[in-house]
Amino acid sequence: MVLELLQYDFMQKALLAGVFITLICGILGVFLVLKRLSLIGDGISHIAFGGIAAGIFFNLNPFFSAIAASIASAFAIEKLREKTRVYSDASIGIVFSTVLSIGVVLISLANGFNSDLHSFLFGNIISVTDLDLVMAASLGIIVLAVLLFYRRQLMYACFDEKSAQSAGINVSRLNLLLILLTAIAVSISIRIVGVLLVSSFLIIPPASALQIAKSFNKALIYSVLFGLISLITGLIASFYFDIASGGAIILSSAILFFAAATGKKLIK
Amino acid sequence: MEIIEFNKVSFSYGETNVLDGLTFTVKKGEFVAFLGHNGTGKTTALKIMLGFLKPEKGSLKLFSQESFKEWEKIGYVQQSFENFDTNFPANVFEVASMGLLAKLNPLQKMTLEQKQKVHDALKLVGMEQFEKRKIGELSGGQQQRVFLARALATNAELLLLDEPTTGVDHTSQEKFYELLKELNEKGKTILLISHDLGMILNRVDRVLVLNKKIVFDGKPKEFTKESFVEITEKV
Numbered sequence A: 001m002v003l004e005l006l007q008y009d010f011m012q013k014a015l016l017a018g019v020f021i022t023l024i025c026g027i028l029g030v031f032l033v034l035k036r037l038s039l040i041g042d043g044i045s046h047i048a049f050g051g052i053a054a055g056i057f058f059n060l061n062p063f064f065s066a067i068a069a070s071i072a073s074a075f076a077i078e079k080l081r082e083k084t085r086v087y088s089d090a091s092i093g094i095v096f097s098t099v100l101s102i103g104v105v106l107i108s109l110a111n112g113f114n115s116d117l118h119s120f121l122f123g124n125i126i127s128v129t130d131l132d133l134v135m136a137a138s139l140g141i142i143v144l145a146v147l148l149f150y151r152r153q154l155m156y157a158c159f160d161e162k163s164a165q166s167a168g169i170n171v172s173r174l175n176l177l178l179i180l181l182t183a184i185a186v187s188i189s190i191r192i193v194g195v196l197l198v199s200s201f202l203i204i205p206p207a208s209a210l211q212i213a214k215s216f217n218k219a220l221i222y223s224v225l226f227g228l229i230s231l232i233t234g235l236i237a238s239f240y241f242d243i244a245s246g247g248a249i250i251l252s253s254a255i256l257f258f259a260a261a262t263g264k265k266l267i268k
Numbered sequence B: 001m002e003i004i005e006f007n008k009v010s011f012s013y014g015e016t017n018v019l020d021g022l023t024f025t026v027k028k029g030e031f032v033a034f035l036g037h038n039g040t041g042k043t044t045a046l047k048i049m050l051g052f053l054k055p056e057k058g059s060l061k062l063f064s065q066e067s068f069k070e071w072e073k074i075g076y077v078q079q080s081f082e083n084f085d086t087n088f089p090a091n092v093f094e095v096a097s098m099g100l101l102a103k104l105n106p107l108q109k110m111t112l113e114q115k116q117k118v119h120d121a122l123k124l125v126g127m128e129q130f131e132k133r134k135i136g137e138l139s140g141g142q143q144q145r146v147f148l149a150r151a152l153a154t155n156a157e158l159l160l161l162d163e164p165t166t167g168v169d170h171t172s173q174e175k176f177y178e179l180l181k182e183l184n185e186k187g188k189t190i191l192l193i194s195h196d197l198g199m200i201l202n203r204v205d206r207v208l209v210l211n212k213k214i215v216f217d218g219k220p221k222e223f224t225k226e227s228f229v230e231i232t233e234k235v
């Protein structure tokens, strides 16, 4: 059944791009969840949507406008977090909503709800272009390399910021790095998972892995495995039942999460 | 050689003044008990040494340097682990390695020798049989021992210990302080914050009592529990 699917050119691209996305989201997500930054992905996806809308409106490549907007927002978030100690989450929320509403206005000024936008919102495997694949692969490799490079410092900082700092780790620089990587991960995941659900792909597989992992390396491995299983079942379901790939992938990851949580209870 | 030098350091949290002209030095190879009642600024002074807080007035030097950066020379165990996520996916060995790994270039693998150091540190604190256990699945006292092992596994020359034996049972505490004494005899400089006077006074070389500034500095012999009450209440 799977082999049959792979005859299709678009399916090959979707799967290949999907594997890169899963690797990045799976590993990055573990750090985000442990650092209590799960919702950052959600916020950045709002910004990415604004970027996509601007791209559609001004006739630019929406991928590039999305990634530009997300990266700019990553710096803005860190600045806001530093500057406004009190209610920094509220001010960050305000920035997100502002960009999102600009996006909505631009979309309605353009010809309303076009089909392109639909696939950005919900994910569409048929829409994965060669360029998307190349971007997912190249940015994916960069993000992975950076994560692997800093994994020990990140692990220490996630576990205990104060002690990490006393060991000479620059914790605030690592935080900025995490947010930047999240911006990139969100942008390249949108084609397949969709703006609405991209943040779930950063949270659910890692959260499932954290249910059962007893060591850090295992948490990373399980997270990627859960992500891959969700990706593959989601893509197959999307193809056969003609449903949005984002929904199918996240639904399977949610099912896996409940399975892992129940499995953990049963073992105990 | 002076390892720690505080020169008229003052610090306040907002309106609350906590340190007021704190001046003291610790020399290489000393084993110092840093005492004082709750809220007298001991942890705050430690945080200033570690660079988490900046002095309002005054200055300090570590290893004779004004802007000290060689954090690998310092091993730190913080006061009871408040923000610790018991579901954190790391086993005992991974936690005990964190300090060593933070100092490696990210592309370097841990050498056998370094792994051995972590094993040895865990053995020293009596946790070697738990290496594969998830950190959150240990008792509070056992976790504290793992954090000690983490500080010991590095090549730290100066150990800053903030009530490191909170939650550790009495026998293990004795063993732990004995271990500190041995480490000190091998050359490590130790600043130990503790309320267990009975167990530490016979092991340290020097006692500092803090109450915004140093109110007692002398040999443990010159220091008795009665004098402690007197000294700290005088201020």
Ligand SMILES: Nc1ncnc2c1ncn2[C@@H]1O[C@H](COP(=O)(O)OP(=O)(O)OP(=O)(O)O)[C@@H](O)[C@H]1O
Pocket: B013, B016, B018, B036, B037, B038, B039, B040, B041, B042, B043, B044, B045, B079
């Ligand atoms: N983050 C903070 N914000 C405001 N006040 C603080 C803060 N941390 C400590 N304080 C206050 O500063 C004073 C000194 O605190 P510190 O933690 O240095 O005391 P300590 O000597 O370590 O006490 P203990 O023996 O209880 O650990 C206390 O009065 C405390 O209430």
Ligand SMILES: [Mg+2]
Pocket: B042, B043, B044, B079, B162
């Ligand atoms: Mg304290």
